Amino acid sequence: MEVSKKKPAAGVPAAKEPAPTLASGKYTFSKSEALRRYLSRKQARSGKRVSKAKRDEQKKKPKFVEKPFNKGTRIVSLKKRPNNYPCKNHSKPRSKVPKKHGATKVRKSLQPGTILILLAGVHRGKRVVLLKALKSGLLLVTGPYKINRVPIRRVHQKFVIATSTRLNIESVKIPDTINDAYFRRIREKRAKKAEGDIFAKKKKTYKVSATRKADQITVDKQLLRAIRPHPDRKILLNYLKSRFGLSTGQYPHTLKF
Structure with a gap:
């Protein structure tokens, strides 16, 4: 049986056919082909579409010309390259909006009063008391200096092992001046090279300022007062004095600190 197709009545515009699609909503044409068809339809509506006759004329125009060259000929392109x-340029454009970085997160185990083991630097292997975390994310620690010769210094949390031993340092008041700016060194500009004896001038070595010494004494006194009421005071003092190390057959991942 043949199905009769109804034609639209005179004066009534024919309904637009939907875009041909395959199963699962995939389109028949690729993105480039769909774009080409869309632009051609748009040009036809606006009247900017080039007629077929003009396109044929453009195609018929010669692209190359044969010219004489050294007793012979050569083919030359009419369109100059x-x-x-x-x-x-493969580099990505820099975003104008500056990135906002929040304060660095400190591990939960790093609470004030926790005894830490230093893993890097001059004092590696020594045990120190954590005073607080600074705005930069670095940890403010001290020996105390009177016990194991570790002064007030900053340490990154990467180079630290937090132990289960903790001191109650609520009574310890750290001066407000001890912050990130407190540890910055003022570097002098290099003087111009002067002619003369090379060994006449000696390199300036770092010297601890009087304010630092005073701050160290005040913090140490308060920490030692906090250690006194501890039931295992003698063991704790020896624990802070001793260095951490691994003997044969010991592995850090199996130890409980």
Whole structure:
């Protein structure tokens, strides 16, 4: 049986056919082909579409010309190509909006009063008391200096092992001046090279300021007062004095600190 197709009545515009699709909503044409068809329809509506006759004329125009060259001939392109080609810039454009970085997170185990083991630096292997975490995310620690010769210094949390031993340092008051700016060194500009004896001038070595010494004494006194009421005071003092090390057959991942 043949199904009769109804034609639209005179004066009534025919309904637009939907875009041909395959199963699961995939389109028949690729993105480039769909874009080409869309632009051609748009040009046809606006009247900017080039007629077929003009396109044929453009195609018929010769692209190459044969010219005489050294007793013979050569083929020359009518369209001149550029002498210089721009290099591809693969670098990504920088975003104008500055990135906002929040304060660095400190591990939960790193609470004030926790005894830490230093893993890097001059004092590696020594045990120190954590005073507080600074705004920069670095940890403020001290020996105390009177016990194991570790002064007030900053340490990154990467280079530290937190132990289960903790002191009650609520009574310890750290001066407000001890912050990140407190540890910055003022570097003098290099003087111009003067002619003369090379060994006449000696390099300036770092010297601890009087304010630092005073701050160290005040913090140490308060820490020692906090250690006194501890039931295992003698063991704790020896624990802070001793260095951490691994003997044969010991592995850090199996130890409980």
